[in-house]
Amino acid sequence: LKDAITDLSADSECLECEGLIGCVAHKGILQAAQYVKRTLEEKHILEDAFDRAQGSKLVITGHSLGAGTAALLAVLLKQSYPDLICFAYAPPGGLLSFEASQASQDYICSVVLGKDMITRLSIWSMYDLKEKTLTAIRNSHSPK
Secondary structure (H helix, E strand, O other), rough: HHHHHHHHHOOOOOOOOOOOOEEEEHHHHHHHHHHHHHHHHOOHHHHHHHHHHHOOOOOOEEEHHHHHHHHHHHHHHHOOOOOOEEEEEOOOOOEEOOOOHHHOOOOOOOOOOOHHHHOOOHHHHHHHHHHHHHHHHHHHOOOO
16 A cells, blocks of 8 residues: 555655756655665665675665666665666656656666556546547537
């Protein structure tokens, strides 16, 4: 249920990271990524991991909603871990603004299989679908 609520929270929020100006992201998924980042920092999880595996690099990955969270977490952690990379498998559509997507393309790789609808779905594509559907209904009921 929490994941569904996060998915449906289609508002956007400013991404407040150094080097990203005017960039926005899916608000619900950004809140999830901020929670993960806070937890990693409070429990010193990454510091402990790098102490044990010195010389390692950070790789973040996820699938579906987890892919969206992983991608936004990568953006949030990029300044602290400049060598990090992210593999996002079937992330939700509408995750990042165009500007944020362009800024992160060097370290986030999104993988989408075929014509997966969820990866192409965004609030804007839903509005477009609604308008096209209403137009089609109006046209089918108009006198000829």
